[in-house]
Amino acid sequence: MNIGALEQHVLMAIMALHPNGYGVSIQEHILRRTGQEYSIGSIYAALGRLEDKGFLESRQGEATPQRGGRAKLYFTITAPGEKTLQASLKATRSLQRGLRWGTAFGLSEAVG
Amino acid sequence: MNEKKKSPAHYVMPCDTGAYMLNGGSVTFNGQSAMIANASVIKAETFSSTVFFGPTVVVHSKDAQAPNPPPIPHDLLRPFARSKRDLAAIGDINELYDRDRARFGRARARRLYWAETLKFLWPLLGRAFSRVIKWAVIIDALKRHLLG
Numbered sequence: 001m002n003i004g005a006l007e008q009h010v011l012m013a014i015m016a017l018h019p020n021g022y023g024v025s026i027q028e029h030i031l032r033r034t035g036q037e038y039s040i041g042s043i044y045a046a047l048g049r050l051e052d053k054g055f056l057e058s059r060q061g062e063a064t065p066q067r068g069g070r071a072k073l074y075f076t077i078t079a080p081g082e083k084t085l086q087a088s089l090k091a092t093r094s095l096q097r098g099l100r101w102g103t104a105f106g107l108s109e110a111v112g
Numbered sequence: 113m114n115e116k117k118k119s120p121a122h123y124v125m126p127c128d129t130g131a132y133m134l135n136g137g138s139v140t141f142n143g144q145s146a147m148i149a150n151a152s153v154i155k156a157e158t159f160s161s162t163v164f165f166g167p168t169v170v171v172h173s174k175d176a177q178a179p180n181p182p183p184i185p186h187d188l189l190r191p192f193a194r195s196k197r198d199l200a201a202i203g204d205i206n207e208l209y210d211r212d213r214a215r216f217g218r219a220r221a222r223r224l225y226w227a228e229t230l231k232f233l234w235p236l237l238g239r240a241f242s243r244v245i246k247w248a249v250i251i252d253a254l255k256r257h258l259l260g
Contacts, residue, residue, distance in 0.1 A: 023204035024211075040208065041232035044201040051197075060196065063203070066210040068181070070203025073196060 001053065003088050006038065010046045011055065011085045014075050022061065022072045023047075047075060055081030181209045182222045185229035192236055201232060 003011070013029040014021040021029075023040050026047075031037050050056045061072035077085070101107075193199050205228045212221035 023201060024207050027204075039231035040201055040204045040228055041235065044197060044204075044232070045235060048197055058197075060200075064207075066207050067203035068206040070199050070206065071196075072203065073200035 001084055003050075003055075003084060004046075006042065006046045007050055008085065008088055008092075009034065009036070009038075010043060010050065011077060011081060014056065014077050015082075015085075019074060019076055021075050026075075050081065051075070053080075054078060055084055181206055181225050185226050188233060189229055192233065205229065205232065 009030050010026060013026045013033075017025055017029055023043055027038060027040060027043055047056065047058075051058060055078055056075045057078055058073050058075050061074050063069050063071040189202050189205070193202055205225065208228060209221055209225045212224050215221075216224075
């Protein structure tokens with residue numbers, strides 16, 4: 001099953017933060033590692049899609065005053081999720097091997 | 113409101129959805145308000161197995177810092193708080209507001225809260241709009257079929 005770049009990022013962040021990955025920590029982790037700032041709305045849309053496909057499991061955490069009394073929702077990756085992420089990363093690596101860097105600058109001939 | 117006094121300092125309320133909101137010394141649950149006087153912070157899990165079953169307790173310190181986000185976007189979010197994911201997302205937006213307020217000040221935190229709220233609502237509004245269009249097309253087709 002195919003997953004997009006955002007889903008890939010979210011799954012990797014959840015694996016890195018295991019078992020404490022929730023919306024804000026996932027957003028901060030992706031920002032720190034990639035420089036991309038996704039909104040909470042898009043992260044939850046991706047989390048919803050991944051959970052519906054069975055790639056993630058969630059458990060309710062604590063509510064704090066800073067969150068207006070709302071409980072956190074912690075996410076963990078499932079075995080099918082890990083398998084899909086592996087396949088997706090393998091496909092990305094396979095595509096990377098065929099790249100000819102410098103073509104945009106007319107360097108491919110000089111290099112080749 | 114169904115409220116149980118645990119001790120002179122603690123007020124414990126059973127709730128079935130977790131859809132509650134804390135605002136300073138008062139608590140609002142499903143549109144009803146009640147004052148919490150001199151309550152201490154108690155974890156929801158503390159009572160879940162001993163006093164109530166399921167998602168249960170709303171307790172908050174009168175002195176603890178509630179985020180107090182801008183009311184208009186906050187009220188816009190509330191009708192969409194249906195699933196546990198939506199509730200958690202709203203909690204995350206509140207947490208971001210609290211963090212941004214400490215980092216950038218209140219004015220910028222309010223702008224960022226508005227931005228996060230609109231980004232959260234946009235796909236939901238888009239889905240609602242497409243549902244309306246779909247039903248309008250179906251009803252129109254039925255009308256044409258039955259009348260024409």
